[in-house]
Amino acid sequence: GAGVSQTPSNKVTEKGKYVELRCDPISGHTALYWYRQSLGQGPEFLIYFQGTGAADDSGLPNDRFFAVRPEGSVSTLKIQRTERGDSAVYLCASSKQGPLNEKLFFGSGTQLSVL
């Protein structure tokens, strides 16, 4: 696609529910990142994929968070038993190759609100 696409743009859910956030990176970009941005804060790293594999998941806050990228393009971030503290904008970014010095292209984000 022309840019990184994220759906939905907004998601409202209730505490304890399960949510899935989708990211469709730029065609041909092998690297894909998930970040989380709370109000007034900078993006916080969650997980990085190189191809189909999660090369670095050190930013996932706990085992309620999980992400997949089964075919090396579209990725889904999954959050189980959502908590109010999970409310934030979830940003996806992609880049052409590996992590070093590459320009990240960000999607417009998914605003997650947990009531």
Add this chain to the structure above:
Amino acid sequence: QKEVEQNSGPLSVPEGAIASLNCTYSDRGSQSFFWYRQYSGKSPELIMSIYSNGDKEDGRFTAQLNKASQYVSLLIRDSQPSDSATYLCAARTGGANNLFFGTGTRLTVIP
């Protein structure tokens, strides 16, 4: 201590002035530095990257890096109202897969 620190601002400058944005980082192993611009409600957009000590100029933007002082700055010359945004500083440690972002500095250019 946060990996990357910025003054959250807000920073206000008159149109046509120079805006100076500053950032410090804690990891001496950091090798790559980036400035992103983020308009309200929008996603971050890369405007400058710098890897070596000294200055790097691109149009009205100049990035400055001082590794000895662990300091990165961004200068915006001839500031325009369209430059009003939050500017995020980011650092990557050599070999690391993630960018550490600061909290951002909100810049307002007053017409």
